[in-house]
Amino acid sequence: MNLHAIKVIYKFEMLRAWETLLQSFASPVISTSLYFVVFGSAIGSRIQQIDGVPYGTFIVPGLMMLALLTQSTANASFGIFLPKFTGTIYEIMSAPISFIEIVIGYVGAAATKSFIIGLIILATAGFFVPLEIAHPFWMMSFLILTCISFSLFGFIIGLWANNFEKLQLIPLLVITPLVFLGGSFYSIEMLPAPWQSVSLFNPVVYLISGFRWSFFEVADVSIGLSLTMILLFMAACLFVVWWMFKTGYRMKK
Template identity: 65%
Template sequence: MNWYGIRAIYKFEMARTWRTLMQSIASPVLSTSLYFIVFGAAIGSRMGEIEGISYGAFIIPGLIMLSLLSESISNASFGIFFPKFSGTIYEVLSAPVSAFEVVAGYVGAAATKSLLLGLLILLTARFFVDYQILHPFWMLGFLVLTAVTFSMFGFIIGIWADDFQKLQVIPLMVVTPLTFLGGAFYSINMLPEFWQKVTLFNPVVYLISGFRWSFYGIADVNIGVSLAMIFLFLLLCLTGIWWIFRTGYRLKS
């Protein structure tokens, strides 16, 4: 295992975060804070409780997951796309590092940024809404698994994209709508029975449901099913990355 190679890629990507601190960290935290102010403090105070939880507290897991998914994908996709765009990807491919070590460096840095952002949002929420975390171990587990999985997904998008516009297509046109429709701001049990069944085809439902369970012990779907879906998506991402390095898809052209 070439730990020096992994550390070099990791440190390079993390250094870019500190150079763009306002864009990478401050901006997402401020944007999410507006959700807490509007939906948590203003609108939430005038709404009833959902399964015994105040509305402001109920939406915290969904808002954190919304930021975590988008930032994980964005950080990882840009991290690998820019070397392709500038041509420095050939230096990485010719270096004495394996595919696993390259992925570990880029995905590890992207996941670290997303985890840092998620924890900062969690701390920021305390200023606006009172909440509790019944299962802190599982909460951190869901954060780590989600950050790593969607950083891998972002890595695949960064390889697939051949221009800057394509980097934003899937996060904006697919992931964000699925998050809003995945129970970030409501329980799917509030929907008509037909739409409850339709919503179960949305993979983000399982992420938000499991994450919310770690806070309050309530979930729209079984916690075991949520974990199984996360590991399934993780396996799919690992398979996709393996195929990319096995075939050289858009890496050597």
């Protein structure tokens, strides 16, 4: 295994985040704070509790997921799209490096950035609402698995996209609506029965539900199902990335 290559890709990507510190880390914190102001204060005053959890506290896992999913996808997609766009991808393609090493470098860096953002949001939330984490181990596990799997998904988007419009297309038109409709700010039990069934087709429901369970021991679906879904999603993303590298899809002529 080419460990030096993994290390330099990882460091290079992390350096990029560091050099754009304000954009990378401060912007999600500001967005989260605004969500707390709008949802926590304005709506929270009308919804007292959900499943025995104060509304302001209830939305913390959903808010973290919203940031994790969008940031993981954006970081990883941009990370691999940029060398494609500038043409520096030739160096990656001609290096003695396998697809798995490229993935570890780029996806690892994107997932790390999202993980840090997740922790920053958690700390920010602590300033607004009282927080208790019932299962810290599972909380961290869900956090890490979500960062990795959605960074993988973002990596696929970055490989697939051949212009900036496509790069934004999936995050804006698919991920954001799925997160908003996936119970970030409510329990799907609050929806009318037909919409509850429809929501079960939204994969993000399983992520948010499992993550929320690790905080408050309340969930829309079972923890086992949540875990299975996220692992399946990760496996599917890995398979697609492997196929893209094997066939040289949108990389090799």
